[in-house]
Each structure stands twice: as structure tokens, then as C-alpha cells.
Amino acid sequence: MTTDQGLVPTRRRRRTPVDWIREGGLSTLLFALPLIVIFGVFSWLPIGRALIMSFQETNLVVTSWVGLDNFRSVLADPNLPTALRNTGYFALLALIFGYPIPLVGAVLMSEVRRMKGVYSVLAYLPVVVPPVVAVLLWKFLYDPRPEGVFNQMLGWVGLGPMPWLQSATWAMPSLVIEATWAAAGGTVIIYLAALLGVPPELYDAAEVDGASIWRKVWHVTLPQLRGVLLITFILQIIGTAQVFLEPYLFTGGGPANATLTILLLIYRYAFGQSLGADYGEATALSLLLAIFLAVMSLVYFRLTRAWSSS
Amino acid sequence: MRSLTKPTTAVLAASAVAIGLLSACSGASPEAPETSPDDTTSTTDEATSDTPQDVTLRVVSLLPGSDQAAFDAFDERVTQFEALYPHIDVEAEEYEWKATTFAAQLAGGTLPDVYEIPFTDAKTLIENGQLADVDAQFHDLPYSGDFNEALLEAGKGPDGHVYAIPAKSIYGVALHYNRALFDAAGLDPDDPPTTWAEVRSAAKQIKDATGVAGYAQMAADNTGGWQLTSATYTRGGRTQVAEADGTYTATLTNPGTKAALEFLKALRWEDDSLYADATLNWGTVNEKFAAGQIGMYTSGSDVYTALAESFGVTPDSSGLKVADYGLTAIPNEGADSGVLVGGTLAAVNIRADDAVKDAAIKWIDFFYLQPHLDEGPAVENAQVRFDNGQPVGTPVLPIFSREQYETSLGWIEQFINVPLENMTGYTDVMFDQPVVGEPSASTQEIYALLDVPVQAVMTDQNADIDALLEQAQTQAQSLLDEG
Numbered sequence: 001m002t003t004d005q006g007l008v009p010t011r012r013r014r015r016t017p018v019d020w021i022r023e024g025g026l027s028t029l030l031f032a033l034p035l036i037v038i039f040g041v042f043s044w045l046p047i048g049r050a051l052i053m054s055f056q057e058t059n060l061v062v063t064s065w066v067g068l069d070n071f072r073s074v075l076a077d078p079n080l081p082t083a084l085r086n087t088g089y090f091a092l093l094a095l096i097f098g099y100p101i102p103l104v105g106a107v108l109m110s111e112v113r114r115m116k117g118v119y120s121v122l123a124y125l126p127v128v129v130p131p132v133v134a135v136l137l138w139k140f141l142y143d144p145r146p147e148g149v150f151n152q153m154l155g156w157v158g159l160g161p162m163p164w165l166q167s168a169t170w171a172m173p174s175l176v177i178e179a180t181w182a183a184a185g186g187t188v189i190i191y192l193a194a195l196l197g198v199p200p201e202l203y204d205a206a207e208v209d210g211a212s213i214w215r216k217v218w219h220v221t222l223p224q225l226r227g228v229l230l231i232t233f234i235l236q237i238i239g240t241a242q243v244f245l246e247p248y249l250f251t252g253g254g255p256a257n258a259t260l261t262i263l264l265l266i267y268r269y270a271f272g273q274s275l276g277a278d279y280g281e282a283t284a285l286s287l288l289l290a291i292f293l294a295v296m297s298l299v300y301f302r303l304t305r306a307w308s309s310s
Numbered sequence: 311m312r313s314l315t316k317p318t319t320a321v322l323a324a325s326a327v328a329i330g331l332l333s334a335c336s337g338a339s340p341e342a343p344e345t346s347p348d349d350t351t352s353t354t355d356e357a358t359s360d361t362p363q364d365v366t367l368r369v370v371s372l373l374p375g376s377d378q379a380a381f382d383a384f385d386e387r388v389t390q391f392e393a394l395y396p397h398i399d400v401e402a403e404e405y406e407w408k409a410t411t412f413a414a415q416l417a418g419g420t421l422p423d424v425y426e427i428p429f430t431d432a433k434t435l436i437e438n439g440q441l442a443d444v445d446a447q448f449h450d451l452p453y454s455g456d457f458n459e460a461l462l463e464a465g466k467g468p469d470g471h472v473y474a475i476p477a478k479s480i481y482g483v484a485l486h487y488n489r490a491l492f493d494a495a496g497l498d499p500d501d502p503p504t505t506w507a508e509v510r511s512a513a514k515q516i517k518d519a520t521g522v523a524g525y526a527q528m529a530a531d532n533t534g535g536w537q538l539t540s541a542t543y544t545r546g547g548r549t550q551v552a553e554a555d556g557t558y559t560a561t562l563t564n565p566g567t568k569a570a571l572e573f574l575k576a577l578r579w580e581d582d583s584l585y586a587d588a589t590l591n592w593g594t595v596n597e598k599f600a601a602g603q604i605g606m607y608t609s610g611s612d613v614y615t616a617l618a619e620s621f622g623v624t625p626d627s628s629g630l631k632v633a634d635y636g637l638t639a640i641p642n643e644g645a646d647s648g649v650l651v652g653g654t655l656a657a658v659n660i661r662a663d664d665a666v667k668d669a670a671i672k673w674i675d676f677f678y679l680q681p682h683l684d685e686g687p688a689v690e691n692a693q694v695r696f697d698n699g700q701p702v703g704t705p706v707l708p709i710f711s712r713e714q715y716e717t718s719l720g721w722i723e724q725f726i727n728v729p730l731e732n733m734t735g736y737t738d739v740m741f742d743q744p745v746v747g748e749p750s751a752s753t754q755e756i757y758a759l760l761d762v763p764v765q766a767v768m769t770d771q772n773a774d775i776d777a778l779l780e781q782a783q784t785q786a787q788s789l790l791d792e793g
Contacts, residue, residue, distance in 0.1 A: 060416065168770055252589055255770075256769065272758060
């Protein structure tokens with residue numbers, strides 16, 4: 001192929017599979033293969049299967065197509081409003097009680113001079129405890145009799161024994177307390193790392209302007225952490241909307257459905273009766289929940305685009 | 311980033327990992343453990359073949375977590391069976407009837423060949439085509455005509471074929487009590503309550519004298535509804551009526567159910583003698599009772615076997631000792647009063663072929679039924695259990711006839727180690743009590759609905775029983791109408 005003096009570039013010859021291999025394509029594929037296989041079999045395939053199952057009536061042995069019937073019966077279930085209300089209640093309590101605590105903890109820990117590491121470990125320890133173990137432990141602590149551990153502690157300050165999990169009013173707050181204890185540590189670590197990124201000059205400037213500790217937090221710390229806070233907010237909403245472990249292990253949805261959440265309702269559809277009742281309805285409700293959370297997240301990111309630090 | 315132009319080592323490593331993963335996946339496929347249909351190459355069936363092919367039979371043994379001694383007793387029985395039928399190789403696995411595992415095991419083909427199901431679920435399983443038709447093999451049994459018809463009915467399909475065979479734990483709901491607590495409270499353990507009013511006052515006395523809850527009731531995981539239904543029956547009520555045209559009507563607002571809930575409410579809020587835990591189910595109430603934290607409760611009459619095998623009731627336990635266990639009849643009041651009965655059937659996996667079904671019937675015959683019918687096997691079975699410290703002689707309702715049951719008790723008299731003298735309150739009347747089967751339609755789902763009023767009454771002092779029952783009634787009726 002002749003060329004003019006550097007004015008026209010050499011025409012590339014077509015790429016062949018050999019070129020692809022030589023450039024490392026094959027090794028890339030082979031490295032990715034275990035990941036693809038594992039995610040495919042254990043994550044994406046079940047999601048696809050669930051999508052299909054939501055349009056079927058099935059007990060895994062006998063299957064038939066029923067179109068939108070599952071969605072209709074799920075939306076008509078008298079337990080659905082209860083589950084929605086309870087899930088919303090849990091999310092609200094977790095937001096009021098559980099969202100500020102890791103932030104407060106992280107701010108306090110960042111002010112500590114010595115033994116910072118010890119506090120981080122103590123904060124993270126509940127996260128490391130296996131969830132089932134944690135719940136069984138708290139179930140014991142929540143014993144409603146006056147001899148129960150928490151009730152004894154309340155007795156020291158003169159408060160009467162609380163029914164904790166045995167009362168429809170107090171069951172959900174009890175669950176939120178344990179859930180916060182179990183999960184706060186992870187968020188504390190995240191906030192601690194984010195706090196390291198706040199330039200200390202800002203604090204010095206605020207000091208010069210005569211700001212108290214509260215004003216420093218409000219005017220310097222929070223705006224600097226805005227991006228992280230927005231992310232943890234939506235993650236918490238998504239997480240609490242899918243709460244299952246605490247209601248299932250503590251109360252089984254009781255007493256009298258006071259702690260029935262959406263995911264527990266899904267579990268009941270699938271496994272509630274001794275025969276494994278209705279996978280169609282379970283997957284239908286799961287799909288509805290997933291769509292709802294996806295839409296909500298999209299809206300959230302749209303709305304907060306102006307506020308995020310990027 | 312510079313791509314690897316000499317990827318030899320890296321590529322080989324990645325390939326090795328990928329191949330290893332893929333072969334591990336295929337090795338763990340659900341089809342692999344299901345060796346029984348694949349093992350047998352025989353195309354003949356029935357006992358006419360005189361050189362039976364080798365068959366591997368997977369059977370269920372005991373509840374997970376049972377005593378090692380109980381497992382040892384079971385293993386001895388397996389050895390005896392394999393000596394009798396050398397061509398059958400028995401593989402046993404722990405098993406618990408649970409929704410979370412049953413359907414998945416069934417679909418994945420890992421369900422054992424012979425497994426146990428409660429009476430309540432047999433009809434639905436047959437309807438769903440999940441049980442093997444063992445009618446032919448069943449009728450080969452020489453005693454197939456001697457079964458108690460009412461029990462056999464529970465395992466028959468709409469075509470009249472037998473799909474599941476009554477196997478064990480045929481129970482009537484009865485009242486269990488802790489004799490030591492009775493003593494401590496100044497009550498006579500040999501004179502247990504016979505009316506609900508007496509139960510209430512005994513519970514109050516136990517609570518006042520010892521601080522221990524005098525009475526408990528299951529409330530969660532469908533057991534709340536089960537016990538509420540039993541309590542309804544004893545007060546003359548019924549939760550369901552079968553109409554002449556084949557449909558069912560829910561009758562949850564009947565006076566018996568209401569009275570049962572008011573009883574619980576009174577014990578909980580007026581007497582404070584109820585064990586206040588609305589999460590109690592069959593297992594946890596047994597646990598608490600075996601730990602000595604409950605004075606009385608109702609459950610199947612055969613629960614002593616489980617208490618001794620799996621919940622730690624031993625002659626010298628720190629909680630409930632063997633000698634402190636008492637059993638008496640559940641109070642029956644009013645006309646139409648009855649005792650709820652249920653039990654366990656043995657079913658065969660739908661995927662079993664004829665050779666496996668033959669082996670399955672032989673196992674069911676040997677392990678579950680022969681001890682009731684023939685002195686040799688009865689003594690063998692009792693001996694093994696006795697030697698391993700397992701309970702022998704727990705009162706159960708007869709699978710065959712009353713005479714057969716009493717005869718079989720006579721054979722094993724020397725091995726009986728359960729405190730029968732403390733169970734006379736039940737055994738004296740067990741054959742005279744009017745028995746009522748569990749409701750037949752949407753049973754477990756309606757039990758789940760009834761859990762709610764039980765839990766509400768136990769946790770809310772101002773629970774409106776009428777409103778709760780109305781709500782349950784509406785939901786139950788719509789379940790019955792669509793099912």
C-alpha cells in the first residue's frame with residue numbers, strides 16, 4: 001500500500017479474532033467468567049425466574065399461566081394495607097431514630113483525641129455479630145416479665161416493666177431499636193471517613209467568626225457531608241422498605257400483625273402455609289416493591305441532583 | 311493499561327478456576343442425590359419378582375436436634391430392617407415438616423422416598439399431584455382391611471386410592487400438666503382439673519403460690535389457630551361446616567370460639583396466670599414446659615415422646631422430670647363437645663418408581679406398622695427404644711382397632727418406661743371421648759387467620775373479641791369460596 005508523505009494514514013487492516021486474543025480479550029473473558037457464572041446462576045437467573053413466576057400460578061410442581069391475576073389478588077389482599085402501613089412506620093421510626101445516631105456518633109468520635117481506634121471497633125462490633133444471634137440475644141433482653149434484663153434496668157430508674165415485643169404498640173419501636181444497634185456501626189465508619197475529607201481550614205474560619213460547636217456542625221460539617229448523607233438516606237429508605245429479619249425472628253409478624261411488613265407478607269405467600277403456597281403471588285408483590293423502589297430512587301436522584309456535591 | 315500479551319499463566323489459572331466451578335456446579339445439581347430411580351434397572355414390579363433388584367431407599371428419621379440416643383435407636387431399627395431385606399439399602403436423614411423446605415425439596419427432587427406428613431396436608435398434596443399412588447402396594451399388605459377407616463380416609467385421594475398411610479402419632483388433644491408445680495401450689499396432682507373453670511382456678515393457684523405461669527397456649531405459626539380450634543371443639547363449637555353441595559362455610563363466630571378467647575383473656579388480664587408470650591408455637595411451648603416454666607397447656611396427647619426425645623425431659627433433668635409429667639383429658643363441656651384428633655401419615659415420593667414403592671411399603675410396614683400388629687416386631691422395636699432410653703408406651707390413638715392396640719401394649723409391657731400411672735386422666739377416657747377431625751378445607755390457612763385473635767387477646771387488654779372474630783370470619787369465608 002503506497003502512501004503520500006504522511007498526509008494519509010495507513011489504512012488499517014481488519015481486526016481478526018487472533019488480534020482480539022493477542023490484545024488480551026481472551027484472558028479478560030476468562031477472568032470474568034467465574035463472576036459471570038456465579039452472578040448469572042445465583043443473582044440474575046433467579047430474578048428472571050421470579051419475573052416469569054409472577055405471571056404464573058405455581059407450587060414448583062404444577063404450573064399454569066394466569067396473566068395479571070396474581071397482581072390483582074395481591075392488591076386486593078386485606079393484609080396489604082397493614083403491611084404497607086407497618087413498613088412505612090418502621091422506615092419512619094428508623095429515619096427519626098436511626099438516621100441521626102451514626103452521624104452524631106461519628107462527629108463525636110472524630111473529636112476524640114486518643115484511642116480513636118477503640119471507639120471505632122466498639123461501634124462496629126454489633127455489625128459483626130451475626131444477625132440471627134443478635135436477634136436471639138435481644139429477644140432474651142426484651143423479656144416482658146419484670147425479671148427481664150431491660151425491665152430490670154428500667155426498674156432502677158423507677159419505670160415500670162414494659163411489654164416490649166408483647167404489645168402491638170411497642171413491638172415495632174423495639175424492632176427499630178435493635179435494628180439501629182445492629183446497623184449503625186457501618187454507617188459510623190462511612191461518616192468517619194467522610195469527615196476526614198472536610199478541610200480543617202473551614203473549622204478554623206468558623207472559629208474565628210465565633211461559631212459554637214453546634215454552629216460549626218450545622219454550617220461546616222453537614223454541608224461538607226451532603227453527598228454522603230444523601231446517599232445513606234436513600235440507602236436507608238431502600239433497606240428499611242425491605243426489612244424482613246427483625247419482624248420474622250422477633251415476632252413472626254405479630255402480635256396480631258402489628259409488625260407484618262411487606263417482605264414478611266411475601267414470605268408468607270411463599271412459605272406461610274405448610275405446603276409452600278403461592279410463589280406467583282410472592283413474586284408479584286416482590287416485583288411491585290422493586291418497581292416502586294426503583295421509581296422512587298430515580299425521582300430522588302433527580303430531585304437531589306442540585307444538592308449533591310458532585 | 312498494558313494488556314497481557316503473554317497471558318499463559320494467568321489464562322491457565324482462570325481456566326482452571328472456571329472449569330472447577332462448572333464441574334462443582336454439575337456435581338451439586340439437584341438430580342445427583344436422587345439415586346433411587348436411577349439405580350434400579352428392574353422393569354418388573356410387585357412382589358412376584360424373586361430376585362429383587364438392589365434399591366436405595368431414602369427415609370426420614372427424626373427431628374433435627376433429637377438426642378443422640380434417639381438416633382442410635384433409629385439406626386438399630388434400620389440395621390434390623392436391612393437384615394430382613396438385604397436388597398434394600400436404607401439411607402436416613404433428619405427431617406422436619408416445614409413449608410420453607412418441602413416445596414423446594416419436592417421440585418429439586420431431593421425429598422426422601424418415604425417421608426411423614428400431617429393429616430391436615432394430605433388432601434392438598436394429593437390434589438396437587440405431589441404424592442405417589444401406592445394403592446396397589448398397599449393392598450398387598452395382608453392387614454390392609456384392618457385399618458381404622460376414619461384414619462385411612464385422610465390419606466385417600468378423590469379416586470379412592472391410597473396415597474398416604476396412617477403411620478404414627480395419632481393423637482387427640484389433651485391437657486399436659488406439671489405435677490411438681492401442682493404439689494408446690496397445694497393442688498392434688500392425682501386429681502387434675504376436669505372443667506375449664508377448674509383449669510382457670512388451678513392456673514391461678516399455681517401462679518399465686520409459685521410465681522410460675524399456670525397455663526399457656528400456643529399462638530404463632532398456625533398453632534394458635536390449631537389450639538383455638540381444639541378449644542372450640544371442647545366447648546361444643548365448630549369452625550367449619552361442610553354443606554351438602556360440597557362447599558364449606560366458615561363458622562368462626564360461634565359461641566365456642568368466643569368462649570375460648572374470653573377464657574384466654576381472663577387468664578391473661580384478670581388472673582395474670584397465662585404465660586404471656588404471643589410467639590409460642592409447638593416447639594417453644596414444649597421447651598418452656600420442659601424447662602418447668604409452665605403449669606398446664608394443651609397439645610397432642612403423644613407429645614411426651616417429643617418431650618423426652620428432643621426437649622430434655624429426663625428422670626433427673628433440672629426442669630421437668632419424667633416423674634413430674636402428668637397427662638389428663640382436655641375438659642369437655644356441653645353438647646357436641648369433641649376432641650380434635652390428628653396424626654402423621656407416611657407418604658411416598660411422587661418420583662418413586664415401582665421398585666422404590668415396593669421398598670417404601672416394606673419400610674412403612676416394618677418401621678411404622680408391624681410394632682402394632684405382631685408381637686415379634688413389637689418387642690424388637692420396644693427393646694431397641696428401651697435400651698437407648700427412649701420413651702416406650704406413650705398413649706396414642708389406635709391405627710387399627712382398640713383391641714389390637716391393647717394387645718400390643720400387653721406385648722411390650724415390660725419395656726414401658728413412660729409414667730403411665732401419671733397419665734390415667736387421659737388413658738381412662740381416651741376411647742370414650744367423642745373425636746372430631748381437623749376442619750377439612752383450607753385448614754392451615756384458617757389456622758393462620760385464627761392466630762391473629764389469639765395473639766391480640768394475649769397482648770391487648772382491650773381486644774375486641776367480636777370484631778376480631780368477624781374479621782377472621784370474612785377472610786376465612788373468602789378463602790373457602792375461592793378454594
